[in-house]
Amino acid sequence: MIGRPSPRAQRGQWIFLAALVVVGWLLVTMLGENLDRRHMSFGFGFLEKPAHFDIPFHLLSWTPFDTYGKALIVSFLNTLLVAAMSVVTATVLGVLVGIMRLSVNWLVRNLALAFIEFVRNTPQLIQIVFWYFAVLQALPSPRQSLVFPGGILLNIRGLYVPDLIMTAHGSLLAWIALLLLVATPFAWRLPLGGARVGAKALILPVIAIGLFLAGVDKVDVPEMKGFNIAGGTQVPPELAALWAGLSIYSAAFIAEIVRGSIEAIPKGQSEAARSLGLKGSHRLFLIVLPQALRIMVPQMTSQYLNIIKSSTLGAVVAYPEVFQIFAGTVMNQSGKEVETILVVMAIFLSISLLTSAFMNWYNRRVAMVGGR
């Protein structure tokens, strides 16, 4: 790559562009002809037509008389729900396994290694199918539910967890609590009399927990009543299987990211901290992890994007997420094959592109001064 590209290369790229345009035009005309022959038309008017099918699990209200457009929103919320749940559990589990991998204890270290190797080297789809058909579908009927501590029940109809019934002002208090939680890391960096607020900001989450608990009226614990289970919130088996499949698979990758980033921090950092008299956990949490976090963030983001994209695998266990509902049921019913698949792809593509734009901005902000 010395100097400027030659005139021939410059001409070549225009020829390439022209060829692309011609091929694209040919494809589009072919598509138009084929659609005409099948008496189909291209357009998004179908979004306003009633859906006439049921979505078994929904966060917003849903009736079969709602439109296809609403089906898109309802199913997309289901995708976001399972993705959000999996991001949390995968991160917790992944960080735990990643730190186990660095343990001085031989057994702990190798247990973590075995977990990572097995999970990473088997297909995610088989894992999800395994959780659904081999584990959750093999569970006992509600009468013989497995009982876990904390009032959690597990049976063939899914996972039943206690529900919190809020008082009249409960939801307002919960929102304030959430705001305080979000504000904590920002408060941490605020200046305070020459220094930073720092660890004093931890009082905010404590207040948040207090506010939240103040809003709880009573706890509704699931119980066997007659032939059914009353009370609590039900997590359907489809959601539980997909949740388990996404969390465990990503946890193995996150564990490797955590291990790699911690190992990437020069030993001198930890040694210097030791010579200053910091003890083990302080060295990890005050010196090593904050630096490792900067290396971790971009890789973790791409893992989180993978979780959202992999949530489409829920189609195989019939979890009503956006691919299964919109590019499945809606496509079959409305016959709008091209439009539905394009809409689903566009949704995922915009999530990816927005996230990478945000990450580029974030990386520029936190990049180490004078760093790599």
Added chain:
Amino acid sequence: MTVDAAAQRSTGRPSGGKAGGMMPGGAQAALHRVGGWLRANLFSSPSNTILTLVVVALAAVSLPPFFEWAVAKATIAGTTKSACTGDGACWTFIKVRFPLFFYGHYPPEETWRVNLAGLLLVAFSIPVIRETTRRRGRWLILLLTLYPVLAGILLIGGIPGLPFVDTSQWGGLMLDVLIAFLVVEGALPLGILLALGRRSRLPIIRLVSTGFIELWRGVPLLTVISMSAIMVPLFLPEGFSIDRLVRALIALILFNAAYMAETIRGGLQGVPAGQEEAAYSLGLGWWKVQAFVTVPQAIRNVLPGIVNNIVDLFKDTTLVTIIGLSDLLGTVMQALKDPAWLGLAKEGYVFAMVAFFICCFVMSTYARRVERRLTRHRH
């Protein structure tokens, strides 16, 4: 690893001391070393001891029931489900359905052709994998050009001595391997071109390559496969129809080429600029510089990454189940619906997982070994 071998590694000295004559002393020293290893690795501090005990307790609770299910109380004899009387796993199911899981619906009397194609694949791969082979690049090109022709003739047939076998009869693990091979075959060259395109100085080429890569990396594979299954026929002139397997292949190739391109781009960035400059100063043109100087070095630098990409795409071949092809997962799911063999989901999926684990673990171990060697060379 035995405890003794590990002790040897941790102390850095061979265990056993001087051979012969000093048995009691040697044994004592070995015992001492084992004790030392245990103390250093399992009981170095109170918290460490607690961790060890917790892990041992967990193992004591979970391993015996698993062993009982998988081995002690399992059945493998017989040919029907009624043979499975124990409480454990019914491996009879796997044994009876093994040809289906491995060859799909390939005619039973012709399966030797699949075996031979598999053996040939190993034979062609060995020189490419071995690090001591001279001119590995040429062997790689042979693997990617001559082998598919031979395997294609073997598997499809249609010549005297080899009866024709339709692709719809292909299935099982063989189909996964086959799809993975063909996807590498397509995605590797396309990925190289895209990586070069993304680094090009020509703005149109760069824009098109970058757009292509980001498009496929931004959407889930399942949407790409289903798009290809639905939309490819709509893009073809009337009268043309295209095999379902080929449609899945197109999707997998486009998708994986984008990921390959990003891996290879990483390798291209690692090739010193002087290499390219020197090649230009010898009077070589752009294509020759890339083909003989830049790309070979880039590929060598990121070989572990490419192998990891191959592991990922091999795992992803299971997604063709969703569009109705019967790969290993597909055949297992079919076999589980057989009324004569109901309720064996655990056995079926555990088998499928283990089969994939073996293949993928071998590949990722190889990738890690190459990576260690590469980093050693660089330092």
